[in-house]
Amino acid sequence: MSNLPSGQPYWNPRTETMPREELSAWQWRKLQVALAQARNSKFWSDRIPEDISSFEDYTARVPLVTKKDLVAAEEVSPPFGLLPSIDPAAGIRFHQTSGTSGNTPLRTFDTLRDWTWAVDQWCTLLHAYGVRSGMRGIAAFGYGLFIGFWGLQDAMMRLGCTVLPTGSMDSAARVRVLVDYQIEVMGCTPTYALRLLETAKDMGIDLATEGNLRVVVTGAEPRPQATVRAIEEGFGARVYDVAGMTELATVFTFECPANRNNFHIIEPAAIEEVLHPETRQPVGYGERGVRVMTGLGREGWQIFRYWTEDIVVRRPWHECPCGRTWDLYEGGIIGRADDMRKIRGISVTPVMVEDVVRGFAEVREFQTVLRADRGLDVMVLRVEPWDLATARADLAQRIGAEIKQSIGLQPRVELVAAGALPRFEAKAVRFHDER
Template identity: 45%
Template sequence: MLGSPYWNPKTETLSRAELDSLRLAKLRVLCRHAMSSAHYRRAFAQAGFEPDQLRGLGDLRRIPLLTRAEWMHGQEVNPPFGDLPVTTPEAAIRVHTTSGTSGSTPLRALDTRQDWAWVAEMWAYGLWGAGVRAHDTAYIAFGYGSFIGFWGLHDAAQRIGALVVPGGAQTTGSRLRQILDFGATVVASTPTYALRLAEEAVALGIDLPASPVRRLILSGEPAGSIPETRALIERAWGAAVHDTAGMTEVGTITTFECAHHPGGMHIIEDQVIEEVLDPLTLEPVPYGVVGERVVTSFGRAGIPLLRYRTADLVERVPHDVCGCGRGFDVYRGGILGRADDMKLIRGTNVYPRAVEQIVRQFPDITEFQVRFERTGIRDEVVVRVESPTGVPADLGRRLSEAHEGLKFRVEQAEPDTLPRFELKARRFVDTRTAPLGATR
């Protein structure tokens, strides 16, 4: 490992045939293990599936899909943890929840000691791939609540041997002072909070590019892979951005951006199976076609996870688009957004990523908010921006050109009046009461 660009050289450089053989063996073990879960016993029986039917990875599609709604229903019927777990609270050592940014009741996940070792291992793939080493000091700008967030990164950085500084619950200014006081070389945060830290640094007269920070490890939002947003962050910090993606349901990250910056994130394919399906037909899509990411996790023992529909939109491309030598395929552009984030306004689809790509082309915009409003029988999109130089003259035109001529009303907000976020940003506010797209 020392001197190698790979955390696990043996598996990260496997051929496709070798990877498939390894994953099939793990899938068989996982399916037998899942038979201890009340949910999977029922789901397998309803689908007519038995683990002995797995003769090749093509048989993966015999396994029924799992949705968030099913997980939530299990929690409601059998609180507090539902019928997915195969472990008990007495045998578990941790409980985490989803961030709840959608406003729904958070999912609850139990983890065993074995699970948590795997969570850290997965993060170690990403940190090592980004160039984090034992000589680094890693500052984790995270509140350490029940949201799983950067807990696993904390443990992985310690596993690598880096000095870890937990940010904890404190003000943004206090965190910046700690970053400087401890000489942090790596900072971990959401993309939104990396920008918030940079904004506060300017206010405090701190020259971030002159600090020792050389890498930012981002997670929690697709914005880390939006070129305009990452360029803004890299300029503000004078440091390289490395994006990652995971979710509480899986327990950890499953994709990471390596030091080669191939324009996407590698899937940790020795530890997970990630399918890309058409979200309507649920049929597999080929390389280069956007679809929904569906995850099967080999490492979570307490809650088996088979074919979980994430609602994340991705475009998968072969591993050789990157010159790093890994055999792991890549999601071009990272996580492109979520299927359930789309808003239909007068017949035009509006995605958060598409709006942010344009807004972040204007460096003077320090924060923004998008509001979906109804005026009479007409749906409107209002983009509110904070900018010391005023509303950019052509922001509305660029937004309109990117959305089939849909008109955006752009307004200037008073300084420091728009919300700031430490975790996942909630910049898109829908104030309409009728179903989306019900009026034109």
């Protein structure tokens, strides 16, 4: 499989290759328009000074905002409270965050102009991945209020693809669609891609040979390289990761096909800062920090200097050979600051555990539970093998040893029967802290 699609690599050559000086001027003009529009929002007009004169002035004087701040502003008068910069009656779409953390979801809306802009960002990455008119695609998710892959579906249609709606289908029905219609493009979470492969195996179907997928677009959760390899081998397709946010309405970064595991920031759509997680001061290229986002495309539900909790490492644009002048996030979203857990003094994230467990072909599904046992923190790893009866007797021992070597923490590994662990279509919740 070739890494690069043939033909024109850019959806919008003007914005994707403009010199950095022009890009900065573009962002400044868009920011000024956004700030002027924000005067119509009670929430933002109270937080943003009127005489912002430069980017430096903007970052120095506009305070950071958190999800908790936004939810509180909405709860004043649900569903949107103090946030709208335009009458929500102008909205053509309503969405909300996934709520997988157990917290109150954040609700957003988009006008026709907002959604047209949001879909265009999706077109940027799909075109980069070689998606073209006439191809057949599906968005394998539940078509609910979570914004998920709605933008991907509409972008495929804008590109001229034939899109089959599968929102009401179970996994077995989606596997049949993949084979019967020879689907070429699919969007879903990494977890659900693995679920489809698991279902296909149970059905006696080899999607790598019987299917026709060329591009799998994953998002909504971190995915280690072991997961990428499993998906690519299972489908016989290229897997590209993207990241987006309900708070932006669209994607903000995508994996470059010319430089795998490096993600271009869609800089005409958002201003991205990277700040130290504790001091909240800017960090330089190559340094780990938390991304802070300002959206440049919405007129109705806006976002300024949003503390996302996403951990990233920013790299300069010229390190990528593709010709885009947009900076990069090395490895995409590495994790989330609010996902980090301390276990006996060791910092652990869900993706660290998954990267190890997915390296074992015998594992079908898993779950991590953090517990307190007689005053000591314990990590319990529940592992569901493909066949518990035939699994090697030392599987639990081998997984435990690999976790110990990779993370520095000895887990308690428990093997469970097939079907004992939950399955996920949207964001997976495999990491439970019960302490």
